[in-house]
Amino acid sequence: MAGLIGGLSSVTAQPANPVCQPPSAGEYLLLVISPTVDNQKQLRDALPTEIKSTTCQYLTDTVTRIGGFNKIDDANRWARYINNIVGLSAIITTRPGEPQPSQTISYNPQPLKAGYAVLVDYFNRPELANSVQKALGGNVGFAAYGQRPYLLAIYTTNQQEAYNTLQKLNERGFVSYLVDSRKVMLLKSVVRL
Numbered sequence: 426m427a428g429l430i431g432g433l434s435s436v437t438a439q440p441a442n443p444v445c446q447p448p449s450a451g452e453y454l455l456l457v458i459s460p461t462v463d464n465q466k467q468l469r470d471a472l473p474t475e476i477k478s479t480t481c482q483y484l485t486d487t488v489t490r491i492g493g494f495n496k497i498d499d500a501n502r503w504a505r506y507i508n509n510i511v512g513l514s515a516i517i518t519t520r521p522g523e524p525q526p527s528q529t530i531s532y533n534p535q536p537l538k539a540g541y542a543v544l545v546d547y548f549n550r551p552e553l554a555n556s557v558q559k560a561l562g563g564n565v566g567f568a569a570y571g572q573r574p575y576l577l578a579i580y581t582t583n584q585q586e587a588y589n590t591l592q593k594l595n596e597r598g599f600v601s602y603l604v605d606s607r608k609v610m611l612l613k614s615v616v617r618l
Contacts, residue, residue: 445481445490448519453500455491456483456516457507458572464513465489471511476503484534484610486572491515497551504549516574517551518612534569535611537580541587542606544568544575545599553599554616560597561590567613570604576616580606 448454459465465480468489472478478491494500497517504515545565547553557565557576566577578601579590587603594601 442480442482442487445483445488448492451495451519452492453494453497453517453519455494455500455504455507456488456518457491457511457513458486458516459489459513460487464511467511468507468513471507484569488516501549501551508549514573515549516569517549537568537606537609537611540580540582540606541584542568542570542580542604542609543578543587543590543594543601544570544604544609545578545594545601547574547576548600551616557594557599560594560599564615566611567616569610569612570602570608574612575602577609577611580609580611 445456457468459468459480469478472491476491477493478489481488481490483490491503494503497519500517504517507513507515545553545557547557554565554567554576557578561578566580568575568577578594579587581587591601591603
């Protein structure tokens, strides 16, 4: 009986996943949203054994963290592979290789406050950030909305400014959306490639 009770308590007291570690300097990291044990198993089965992966907690999501990429192209290829083969979405994240002495690098996603956000779907092509910056004449950020990553073109409380930005992006062929900013998680305020 004691063995049975001990076995039950170990099943119900499973530890929560650890918080995901941020990428090393110059490393590109894939965070694959994989909330179920089946998702995680499918993903592990699809990856070669030499690819290091761990299950961890990112914001409110359970994700599989796949690190060790030195080039954005490699990370992009693996993100496409995972999406095509396993059907799971991957977020690519990094941090600068050589921070300035006065610069503090933080891995601290923040929800936006009330207002409007214009998001641009970059289709796992981070280089689109440069095109969006040129179209708008300013910096763009990186954000998550509905468990998907987007470029953040603008966050404002001015509805007309948001509409104008949306229209400008749509006229230039970008796939962009105007959303309630309270549902957007800011991952990075300025994207630099």
